[in-house]
Amino acid sequence: MIAMQVARIIANFVVFFELADDDIVDPDTAVKMMEDLGSGLDTLDKGFLRELVDAFAVIAEENSGEVQEVIRNIPYSFYLEEELAADDPVRLAELDAIREAKD
Numbered sequence: 174m175i176a177m178q179v180a181r182i183i184a185n186f187v188v189f190f191e192l193a194d195d196d197i198v199d200p201d202t203a204v205k206m207m208e209d210l211g212s213g214l215d216t217l218d219k220g221f222l223r224e225l226v227d228a229f230a231v232i233a234e235e236n237s238g239e240v241q242e243v244i245r246n247i248p249y250s251f252y253l254e255e256e257l258a259a260d261d262p263v264r265l266a267e268l269d270a271i272r273e274a275k276d
Contacts, residue, residue: 176224177231184232184244186210191243211251219257226253 187210190203217225226248233245248254258264 176221176228180225180228180232183210183214183225184229184247187247187250188240188243192239214251214253215256222253223257226257 187207190198190206193203214222214225229244229247233241236244255265255268258268
C-alpha cells in the first residue's frame with residue numbers, strides 16, 4: 174500500500190518536471206531535481222524498490238497518453254531495474270541488451 178502512495182508522489186513529481194514548459198520550470202533546475210530524485214531512489218531498500226517499480230506499472234494504467242508513457246518509463250529512466258539486479262550479472266547483461274536495442 175505505501176509503495177503505491179510513494180509511487181504516485183514520485184510519478185507526479187516526474188510528470189511535472191518532464192512535461193512542464195521551459196517558461197514554467199527552468200530546464201537546468203528540472204534536470205537537477207531529477208538527478209536528486211534518482212540518487213534518492215538508488216538508496217532505497219531493494220524489497221521496497223521492487224514494490225515501487227511494480228507500482229509504477231499499475232499507476233501508469235490509471236493515466237493515458239504522454240503521462241502514461243512518462244510514468245511507465247520511470248523505472249527505465251532511473252535505471253531502477255539495474256539497481257535491483259546489481260548482484261546479478263546475467264540480469265544486468267539482459268538489461269544492457271534491452272537498452273542497446275532501444276537506442
